[in-house]
Amino acid sequence: MAKTAPHPVHPGETGTPAANQSGAVLNRDAFAEAKDFLPLDGIDHVEFWVGNARQASAYFRALWGFTPVAFSGLETGVRDRASYVMQQHDIRIVLTAPLTPDGEIAEHVRAHGDGVRDIAFAVQDSAAAWRETTARGARSAIEPVELDGGEDGILRRSAVWTYGEVRHSFVDRRDYHGVFAPGYRKVRKPAAAAQGLSLLEVDHCVGNVGLGDMDRFVDYYRDVFGFAQLIHYDDKVIHTDYSALMSKVMTNGSGRVKFPINEPATGKKKSQIQEFLDWYHAPGVQHVALRTEDIVGTVRRLRENGVEFLGMPHAYYESLADRVGDVGVPIDTLEELGIEADRDEEGYLLQIFTRPIQDRPTFFFEIIERHGSRGFGVGNFKALFEAIELEQARRGNL
Numbered sequence: 103m104a105k106t107a108p109h110p111v112h113p114g115e116t117g118t119p120a121a122n123q124s125g126a127v128l129n130r131d132a133f134a135e136a137k138d139f140l141p142l143d144g145i146d147h148v149e150f151w152v153g154n155a156r157q158a159s160a161y162f163r164a165l166w167g168f169t170p171v172a173f174s175g176l177e178t179g180v181r182d183r184a185s186y187v188m189q190q191h192d193i194r195i196v197l198t199a200p201l202t203p204d205g206e207i208a209e210h211v212r213a214h215g216d217g218v219r220d221i222a223f224a225v226q227d228s229a230a231a232w233r234e235t236t237a238r239g240a241r242s243a244i245e246p247v248e249l250d251g252g253e254d255g256i257l258r259r260s261a262v263w264t265y266g267e268v269r270h271s272f273v274d275r276r277d278y279h280g281v282f283a284p285g286y287r288k289v290r291k292p293a294a295a296a297q298g299l300s301l302l303e304v305d306h307c308v309g310n311v312g313l314g315d316m317d318r319f320v321d322y323y324r325d326v327f328g329f330a331q332l333i334h335y336d337d338k339v340i341h342t343d344y345s346a347l348m349s350k351v352m353t354n355g356s357g358r359v360k361f362p363i364n365e366p367a368t369g370k371k372k373s374q375i376q377e378f379l380d381w382y383h384a385p386g387v388q389h390v391a392l393r394t395e396d397i398v399g400t401v402r403r404l405r406e407n408g409v410e411f412l413g414m415p416h417a418y419y420e421s422l423a424d425r426v427g428d429v430g431v432p433i434d435t436l437e438e439l440g441i442e443a444d445r446d447e448e449g450y451l452l453q454i455f456t457r458p459i460q461d462r463p464t465f466f467f468e469i470i471e472r473h474g475s476r477g478f479g480v481g482n483f484k485a486l487f488e489a490i491e492l493e494q495a496r497r498g499n500l
């Protein structure tokens with residue numbers, strides 16, 4: 103199994119960088135620079151490998167409002183794994199657990215705990231996507247296959263590796279009309295999902311890689327996938343008194359797929375990225391941001407359902423109005439719910455981060471509501487990292 107992706111290396115040119123007032127470097131030419139040899143129709147699904155998929159599916163249903171739409175496992179003739187497909191608007195999450203003590207899923211869970219295995223792209227031609235990427239240096243994870251769904255048609259897929267043990271599948275559904283994939287069956291009478299949530303689509307997926315590896319994977323997404331660099335945050339931007347990290351955001355040409363890549367930077371204490379790497383025991387997906395158009399209602403409901411979020415200090419909200427102006431929600435409401443706000447030249451955004459959703463301090467979710475801003479909340483980074491450091495200290499990991 104590939105532990106790391108191959109890495110064609112070209113010293114990076116980043117278009118015409120423009121430093122904004124926060125110190126982040128935004129590349130306004132990114133969308134034009136991205137190459138179109140790999141047309142992506144967005145993110146088809148995100149698959150987690152977990153210890154207990156049945157219970158994980160109940161968590162996503164009862165707390166997050168996802169509806170179970172498809173299942174595969176013993177009852178569908180699959181003997182080594184159970185998978186639940188959870189859907190909310192355009193977000194599809196697949197939860198897969200091992201049924202046997204051996205094999206790649208059990209090994210993955212033993213090493214990493216629960217975590218993201220696959221960020222799958224929706225494509226028009228999965229064989230072409232595989233050919234284009236492997237010809238440019240990607241290591242194949244699944245060669246192009248046609249999965250025969252009988253009267254439901256044929257689903258075509260392939261996959262390549264990226265950082266750590268994460269892979270990108272290419273899923274072509276043009277000739278397939280069945281439930282999620284051949285081998286799955288529809289969940290006929292799903293238990294009621296939590297109501298009042300409006301999570302619409304995956305906004306971005308963030309990868310944590312080892313010290314010194316960020317540029318390698320920036321090059322990888324540029325050379326292999328044709329992505330371009332949208333923003334660069336260095337450790338002068340993302341630091342507190344104690345720790346730091348560096349981040350570059352890669353985007354495809356349509357802007358529908360955005361992948362920030364983080365690496366730890368040295369500080370007096372341990373970077374949150376290093377904490378992730380120590381507990382995940384590999385590079386991996388740190389967080390997935392889910393876009394909503396009703397962050398207030400959605401976060402209120404998530405909190406009622408028991409989802410835990412990072413807390414922000416009162417001082418953050420005292421200065422918020424001066425920094426961001428009117429963001430359509432009273433500051434008191436933002437503080438009550440722990441929602442953060444940020445503004446840049448293009449508009450503003452509202453965002454909030456959960457605590458890690460599994461026992462290990464690894465993966466978490468972000469909820470984001472955008473009003474013009476295509477950024478990632480750089481104005482919140484310092485306060486946010488201080489909040490994370492408080493939790494790291496409680497865990498004995500700072």
Ligand code: FE2
Pocket residue numbers: 306308389391468478
């Ligand atoms: Fe994010």
